[in-house]
Amino acid sequence: MIDVQSLTYDYPGLRALDGVVFRIERxxxxxxxxxxxxxxxxxxxxxxxxxxxxxxRVLIDGRDVHDDPRASHRLLGYLPDTFGLYGGLTxxxxxxxxxxxxxxxxxxxxxxxxxxxxxxxxEDKLAAQAEELSRGQRQRVAIAEAIIHDPRVLLLDEPASGxxxxxxxxxxxxxxxxxAGGVTIxxxxxxxxxxxxxxxxxxxxxxxxxxxxxxxHAAAAGEDVTVQIALAVADDRLPAVLQTAGADLIDASxxxxxxxxxxxxxxxxxxxxxxxxAGMPVSHFAVEQADLQRLxxxxxxxxxxxxx
Amino acid sequence: xxxxxxxxLWLQLSWPKLVLTPxxxxxxxxxxxxxxxxxxxxxVAGYGFWAATILWGxxxxxxxxxxxxxxxxxxxxxxxxxxxxxxxxxKLFGATAFPWYVALICLAVQEGTWSLGGxxxxxxxxxxxxxxxxxxxxxxxxxxxxWAAPVWMIAIALSAQAVALAVVLAALRRQPLALRxxxxxxxxxxxxxxASLNQIYLPASGTGxxxxxxxxxxRSLVLRPMRWYGASVDPLLFSHAAIALLLGVTLFAAYRxxxxxxxxxxxxxxxxxxxxxxxxxxAGFPPVFxxxxxxxxxxxxxxxLLTWAAVYAGLFTDRIDFARLPRLAxxxxxxxxxxxxxxxxxxxxxxxxxLGVGIGVAVLAxxxxxxxxxxxxxxxxxxxxxxxxxxxxxxxxxxxxxxxxVLWLHxxxxxxxxxxxxxxxxxxxxxxxxxxxxxxxxxELVLRLRTAFxxxxxxGIAALQAALACGLFLLRWRALPARPxxxxxxxxxx
Numbered sequence: 013m014i015d016v017q018s019l020t021y022d023y024p025g026l027r028a029l030d031g032v033v034f035r036i037e038r039x040x041x042x043x044x045x046x047x048x049x050x051x052x053x054x055x056x057x058x059x060x061x062x063x064x065x066x067x068x069r070v071l072i073d074g075r076d077v078h079d080d081p082r083a084s085h086r087l088l089g090y091l092p093d094t095f096g097l098y099g100g101l102t103x104x105x106x107x108x109x110x111x112x113x114x115x116x117x118x119x120x121x122x123x124x125x126x127x128x129x130x131x132x133x134x135e136d137k138l139a140a141q142a143e144e145l146s147r148g149q150r151q152r153v154a155i156a157e158a159i160i161h162d163p164r165v166l167l168l169d170e171p172a173s174g175x176x177x178x179x180x181x182x183x184x185x186x187x188x189x190x191x192a193g194g195v196t197i198x199x200x201x202x203x204x205x206x207x208x209x210x211x212x213x214x215x216x217x218x219x220x221x222x223x224x225x226x227x228x229h230a231a232a233a234g235e236d237v238t239v240q241i242a243l244a245v246a247d248d249r250l251p252a253v254l255q256t257a258g259a260d261l262i263d264a265s266x267x268x269x270x271x272x273x274x275x276x277x278x279x280x281x282x283x284x285x286x287x288x289x290a291g292m293p294v295s296h297f298a299v300e301q302a303d304l305q306r307l308x309x310x311x312x313x314x315x316x317x318x319x320x
Numbered sequence: 321x322x323x324x325x326x327x328x329l330w331l332q333l334s335w336p337k338l339v340l341t342p343x344x345x346x347x348x349x350x351x352x353x354x355x356x357x358x359x360x361x362x363x364v365a366g367y368g369f370w371a372a373t374i375l376w377g378x379x380x381x382x383x384x385x386x387x388x389x390x391x392x393x394x395x396x397x398x399x400x401x402x403x404x405x406x407x408x409x410x411k412l413f414g415a416t417a418f419p420w421y422v423a424l425i426c427l428a429v430q431e432g433t434w435s436l437g438g439x440x441x442x443x444x445x446x447x448x449x450x451x452x453x454x455x456x457x458x459x460x461x462x463x464x465x466x467w468a469a470p471v472w473m474i475a476i477a478l479s480a481q482a483v484a485l486a487v488v489l490a491a492l493r494r495q496p497l498a499l500r501x502x503x504x505x506x507x508x509x510x511x512x513x514x515a516s517l518n519q520i521y522l523p524a525s526g527t528g529x530x531x532x533x534x535x536x537x538x539r540s541l542v543l544r545p546m547r548w549y550g551a552s553v554d555p556l557l558f559s560h561a562a563i564a565l566l567l568g569v570t571l572f573a574a575y576r577x578x579x580x581x582x583x584x585x586x587x588x589x590x591x592x593x594x595x596x597x598x599x600x601x602x603a604g605f606p607p608v609f610x611x612x613x614x615x616x617x618x619x620x621x622x623x624x625l626l627t628w629a630a631v632y633a634g635l636f637t638d639r640i641d642f643a644r645l646p647r648l649a650x651x652x653x654x655x656x657x658x659x660x661x662x663x664x665x666x667x668x669x670x671x672x673x674x675l676g677v678g679i680g681v682a683v684l685a686x687x688x689x690x691x692x693x694x695x696x697x698x699x700x701x702x703x704x705x706x707x708x709x710x711x712x713x714x715x716x717x718x719x720x721x722x723x724x725x726v727l728w729l730h731x732x733x734x735x736x737x738x739x740x741x742x743x744x745x746x747x748x749x750x751x752x753x754x755x756x757x758x759x760x761x762x763x764e765l766v767l768r769l770r771t772a773f774x775x776x777x778x779x780g781i782a783a784l785q786a787a788l789a790c791g792l793f794l795l796r797w798r799a800l801p802a803r804p805x806x807x808x809x810x811x812x813x814x
Binding site: 060066080082105111112115161 | 327391393397398642643644
């Protein structure tokens with residue numbers, strides 16, 4: 013869906029992107045992470061055809077966005093990190109204007125505005141002036157503007173900054189719904205816990221280069237997963253039973269254990285059966301969820317360690 | 321409706337404003353009329369029109385872009401699918417809607433007061449009042465010629481606003497983070513434009529003449545033809561045609577710049593066509609002491625000068641985008657000249673055009689010209705021009721030198737300080753150094769060299785300077801670090 017090929021972008025005296033290559037599949041949500049100055053915002057502007065790279069190409073559905081940027085914009089929705097709204101207009105007018113600039117005409121404009129407002133849960137604010145809204149509400153209006161023309165690719169730069177926890181949860185739900193509807197989403201954020209909620213992939217940039225691009229969940233990446241086990245009552249046999257089952261123990265005590273296992277559910281079921289057959293009171297058996305923070309720090313450590 | 325126009329109307333106009341404004345303006349004019357007389361109403365209404373359209377309207381036109389850049393909404397506009405022309409006229413007419421509303425009320429008052437006995441051109445004569453100093457028939461004829469005055473006033477005001485929009489668009493492309501000064505600059509340029517046009521239009525239309533000289537003024541100005549390319553042209557017709565041309569050119573310029581900032585790929589024919597059109601217009605006015613039928617002799621000079629001027633205009637208005645230069649070189653090496661031209665910055669396209677014009681002029685008029693100007697002072701009566709080829713080649717090399725200096729300064733100082741440094745450098749090169757060189761006796765040395773090596777020495781001197789400047793630029797270009805250590809890094813908001 014998004015195919016970035018050898019993208020290089022220079023500011024005078026500064027290489028912001030250095031031969032960036034990756035491919036993002038349709039309907040995925042990719043978390044774009046990296047330290048300040050890693051090139052995240054520049055990358056988003058290049059993908060959205062707002063900035064032209066020195067070298068390389070960005071293909072969306074096989075079409076180079078820089079060959080005809082205006083045509084590409086019909087496929088793209090973009091929320092920059094610093095966005096603005098027309099404060100003197102009502103939310104409805106803001107949304108109708110944005111719909112109009114995307115070629116939506118007549119009654120369809122108001123319909124599109126209501127649909128976007130409904131997705132962002134701001135229907136009750138349609139008559140309010142944009143300048144009267146809170147930071148979080150303004151953020152929702154801006155996202156609604158970005159998605160009003162049903163883009164196939166959505167690029168969001170720090171979409172959750174300024175949102176309260178409830179609004180962030182709402183944003184997660186919206187993004188998951190959009191992805192389920194076939195929209196490919198690339199989200200840049202420093203709030204990793206929030207990205208973890210809805211992202212399917214991690215794209216880490218470091219010094220203008222791709223440090224890692226992989227599915228967030230180990231199973232999807234074809235890797236072993238970490239399984240957590242806890243017993244209701246301590247049993248000294250637990251480590252031994254797990255070892256005889258061939259598990260790769262990370263740590264184990266008489267009451268709890270963490271181990272690496274293949275991502276195959278049948279293997280998990282077999283291990284659980286073995287523990288129960290051994291008479292162990294298993295109270296918790298679960299695959300450890302991805303920890304984006306840990307994953308990100310590991311990537312940074314590996315990248316910096318590998319650098320001469 | 322154009323969504324950009326509608327958005328501006330939503331922001332600019334409201335029912336209370338629409339209702340209260342004419343009431344307020346009407347009250348003011350009623351007070352002036354009843355206490356100071358109708359003529360003053362007419363004068364104030366005229367000034368009101370120009371104040372609303374030029375002082376206020378140009379500011380609004382320029383702010384239509386600057387406010388978006390400052391407010392963070394410009395990215396969204398660039399990401400929209402709205403066409404460049406729709407964006408241009410949506411902003412031009414939308415952002416200035418309220419000033420135009422006020423201006424049109426003033427214009428209606430000014431026109432309406434003709435029938436109320438305003439002194440104007442022929443008011444008294446037209447409506448049967450005693451006007452011993454005015455000839456009714458002549459006045460009717462003059463008024464008939466002026467009926468379209470409001471149309472041309474509107475055209476002039478619209479041109480000024482288009483200029484303001486174009487200046488800010490150029491500034492946005494050039495230096496997106498600092499737009500307050502360009503807004504004021506845009507307004508200044510527009511006001512200058514109005515002042516210049518009034519100098520042409522008002523005397524030609526007879527208005528100025530009537531005010532200052534009465535009927536004889538009308539006769540002398542309306543009846544005296546202008547000469548353009550040696551032909552006799554009605555001055556009013558000419559001024560109308562010039563204003564129409566200006567309106568077309570300024571709207572076109574704003575549209576083309578909007579295309580650029582909205583990332584449309586364009587062939588660089590706009591700057592070529594604009595330069596050529598302006599050359600044709602200007603070349604029709606040869607030096608005052610020349611014979612009318614010799615006007616065509618000056619056309620190549622006008623074209624050459626304007627093409628060179630176009631290079632500098634592009635160099636100081638277009639974005640200096642070093643990212644694009646390798647792409648252009650790559651396209652040239654691939655033989656993809658169409659791609660190269662469509663991605664060329666305007667100064668490069670103008671320079672290529674200037675090269676073409678220079679070669680054309682050199683081929684068509686290679687030898688020295690002799691021009692006899694009987695009306696000129698004795699020392700200018702028989703002019704013998706130098707052969708054109710060395711002069712043209714040398715001047716093109718000097719333009720190349722200046723391009724290299726500006727680019728070098730951009731690399732050295734960054735965009736914010738480079739422009740001023742470039743202007744100072746060029747001023748030193750063109751205004752100060754010639755005097756210093758002359759005082760140091762270098763002028764005599766050049767004359768000796770010229771005697772020894774012929775006029776081609778001028779090319780050698782220019783080539784040496786161009787090579788030095790290009791060398792400086794290339795050295796700096798190659799010395800750019802590829803890793804952090806930014807000279808002037810920052811996100812584009814263009």
